[in-house]
Amino acid sequence: MSATTSYQIYPISDQAVTLDFGGPISLETNDRVYMLVDALIKNKLEGVTDIIPAYNSVTVVYDYVTVYKRQLKNENTIPVYAFIKNWIENNVNQDVSGIEVLKNEIIIPVCYDKTVAPDIESVAEQHQISAQKVIELHTAKTYRVFMNGFLPGFAYMGIVDPAIQTPRHQNPRPLVQAGSVGIAGVQTGIYPCNSPGGWQIIGKTPLALIDENENILLTPGSFVKFNAISLLEFEKLNKQ
Amino acid sequence: MSIQIIKAGILDSLQGLPDTGKQHQGFSPGGSMDTIAHLMANALVGNKRDAIVLEMHIPAAVIVFNKETLFTFTGALTSATLDNETVYSNQPIIVNAGSKLTFNAPANGARIYLAVHGGFLFKKGRLQKNDVLLTSQNFNYHFEGVGQLHALTTGWTANTGEFYRSNIIRCIQGPNFNVLSQKEIEDFENKQFEIDLQSNRMGFRLKSDPICHTITPELLSTAVTRGTLQLTPAGQLIVLMADHQTTGGYPRIGTVISADMASLAQMPIGSSFGIKWIDIQEAERLLLQQETNLQQLENACKFRLQEYFSEK
Incomplete structure (x- = not known):
């Protein structure tokens, strides 16, 4: 630095x-x-x-x-x-040494079952690894929320392991469901609401990214870790 | 007080001024597309600047007033039939309970703003037939001739013509202006940009010959604003409007100056305009001039309303 x-x-x-x-x-x-x-x-x-x-x-x-x-x-x-x-x-601090940005770590439960993760198999195929390996690599890292944008509460996170970095779809899907967890190059993110979108969808979280008072879960500067859950757990949490 | 929509128009919605302060979380400021018409509408009925108004496109909604009130409509210049009388844009109008307002075609502009005394209570989203829009306060003004005379105009009209231009929209150059070659910059000045059918409150797609022939890579996402001119991979422009996303990755070749955003918002789909580059100091001067003129007109409205009601 x-x-x-x-x-x-x-x-x-x-x-x-x-x-x-x-x-x-x-x-x-x-x-x-x-x-x-x-x-x-x-x-x-x-x-x-x-x-x-x-x-x-x-x-x-x-x-x-x-x-x-x-x-x-x-x-x-x-x-x-x-x-x-x-x-x-x-207000630009010229001396950037020795300053730490401390923020909470947020754990996000994600179901990687292919029924809610339409792209997990093709992402695995593109990198010639198993879907299980994709899950391991995606859950291994702690990600930084670099910024919000695109949609209210949408968090741009990174940096994704090079072994699963995958470009966006050439043609965006007309509908990506709220809670879908995606990859786009070095970035990973979660769709806070139903929206058209081009990211590779490898999972889905039952958590709400934005509440009825427009409070958002993933704010810039936060750290995030994904925790793999089964389809059963997902459905249970989704009902709550 | 309330009004009821008895026939929905195209994308009628309630709007305030842009709601800033949450763009860092991805919330678009939104608000009225034509802020000048928004401010004028409120001034003409004695409201504060930020009171909620009804934004309508053409054809506009048909409305019934459930109680007497003071109202106006601004923005696109048009006329409307209020029961049996014809009323015009930019007039304060006193209306009786039960009166029906139907807008006449054609209109000069794309968006109509209707304000009532006290302002509407905000309600999100697209309005439907039979929706009732509540206002935050009643209009306590007794006027004679109830049952015979359904509408009185107060006898004067605010002239808003100076705020709108139709052929040339002025812009400042953006951080990625340099993706254009010298030849492309020269050609740019002579181009006409047509507002494409796929345009909405988020942005206007501008149809033209490609303005740029080199393919520019997508950039790291960064903030964009109302008025940003984004260059798409096809070499065409999108100009961001009220409901724009807060960040984007397309090259930003320029931005419409704030003083010309209302004019752009009033251009109907299919109309064309040219772009003229000016420097930012000129843009600031024009914005300040516009604000001064607006305040003068707002003060005139206030004075006229006071005068009118003190005589009664």
Whole structure:
């Protein structure tokens, strides 16, 4: 890990600025993302409406008029996007050594039975291993929630063992059921609701990823481990 | 107070202003597609900016008012028949209990916003025939001629024309603008983009000759916003609208400026426009100007409503 942080920073709209650390998916870069998010939340700025972390970037969405009035006191001394850019840059911690991101580990029960896992056999076939081996490799790792996106409560997790990394389907399925656990390249994720989707479905969890009050189970920065359960257990838990 | 939908239109829904603050968990801000029409509708009936309004497409719903109220409709310029009278967009209208409102064709624009005094109570999803929409407060205004006169307009109309443009949508360049070659950038300025049939509140697919011929790899997902111009693998554009996903992996070649989003939201499927690139400082200036003009019009509405009701 380098001692200083390099990044690019640019507006993505007239009311949003992105700081992009670059590079591939990695835990180190994602740690920097959440350190920056924490610093921005701590040093909150009136007019900022959303702080959106992704794999290797943080996007700050703001209400232009509020920032202009509250922060710049209605004066055009500096463009608002430049003011926001400075605020973000002032919160980038240049020293990234010795900082730990501590979060809870969440255990997710997953049934890998082919009746709820339409792609588990073809994934096994593509890698010339058994379905049982796919389950072993998928449950062996602790995954990081790198970000939420796509659907409310959908968690992009990684990094999947290279022996079971599988690209998305060329043509997405019109319907993937809520709770379906999928793989897409280095990523794994769970569909929080019924949706069209292209990920390779290798299992299904009986847990609800989002409740009726729109609270989500897998928040960015959390750690997740999958625990294999039988079809019987799945059906029992699913009824609860 | 309440209104009832006696004939559903196309995708009628209740909408607020964009609901921000949960995009990091994947929740789209949503809200009215045309925020200017949303704000104007509320101003014309004396509501706060964030009061819930009814968003309708064309053909719009047929509505019955269950109690007297003050209402208006904004957005697409059109007329409607209120019992036997014709009423127009951008007017405050006082209506009696039992009156029926039917919108007339054609309309200049794609979306109509109906507000009632006090605002609606929010209810999620697509509205159906016979749905009753409750409002958060009654309109305590007694007017003469009950039983004879079903509608009174207050005699003036807010002019919202300056907020809308129809041929050119202005954009700022995005972080992946450089996927376009010099030749493609030159060609871009002369292209027309048609709003495809497969367009909805999530996004507008724009039909054009391919704007880019190099195949760009999918990028790591990162945040996108209302107005983001995504380049698909087929070389076509999708512009993200109110119900957009919070993150995406397509190259982002630009973003529609905030000041032009209402104009885009009012373009019907099948209509075409050109794109002009401007710099972000110009985009900020236009947004500030729009906000100033909006506030002036909101203040004028407030003043006129006060004046009207104090005379009675």
